[in-house]
Amino acid sequence: MSEKVGVRRIAHALGLTERRVNQLVTEGVLTAEGKPAKYDFDETIQAYIAFAVENAKGRGAGDAEAEKKKLQADADYKRAKADQEALKLAELEGRMHSAEDVESAVTALVYSVRSMLLAVPGRVAVDAARCKTAQEISALLQAEMSQVLDSLSEYEYDPEVYAQMVRERKGWIAANDEDEESSDT
Known part of the structure; x- marks a missing residue:
């Protein structure tokens, strides 16, 4: 069994603010017992690492999706620009x-x-x-x-x-x- 610690020590160990630690408890990412809240040090660190890994995976998929959208928007822009130039050429040639x-x-x-x-x-x-x-x-x-x-x-x-x-x-x-x-x- 690991040591029970306060919010200040958990925040310092994770590089977070005390307020963010409390938000993570509210979100169900971390667990605390009692008043004032006490955290199982090892369990809390592991829970936060698992949360950070999941977030990183989600961001990676989001980044790929964002990149895909960006490439699609870029292709649409280039296609519209080419269409615009084709219309200008048709006008200059007297076809339009x-x-x-x-x-x-x-x-x-x-x-x-x-x-x-x-x-x-x-x-x-x-x-x-x-x-x-x-x-x-x-x-x-x-x-x-x-x-x-x-x-x-x-x-x-x-x-x-x-x-x-x-x-x-x-x-x-x-x-x-x-x-x-x-x-x-």
Whole structure:
């Protein structure tokens, strides 16, 4: 039978505070008898060593799991970065357009259609005043609208327009540099 000792001696032997020793008793790791608490020295040391070994095993498994999660997160990050670079390359090659550029091009097209339609009354006003019947005015308006629609039907996608938008948005060239280039040609 080993010696019965107080909390202060156990704490000193284990390199713990007295408070931590009391917590270990509360957690059921160590056992004490009586008031004031007395500990079987050999049994308490062995119980603490067993507890520390179990904790170390659990931490080792936790470390492996944490490392696995870290590697997975790193792989996910690298995959997302590669996907992002692939999207940038597709944009630069003209195989994909940003929503911002598409919105800008569609807005320009809508304003073009708007200006063509708003110009119709001014172009037909004089001719409409010379018409004698509603049928003549209708035919005149129909011909003018057909001309506007024919003009719109000739619209074609121009990849260079989108490439120019990308260069301007990325800051590779300023918008006024392009104006100077087009005035030189």
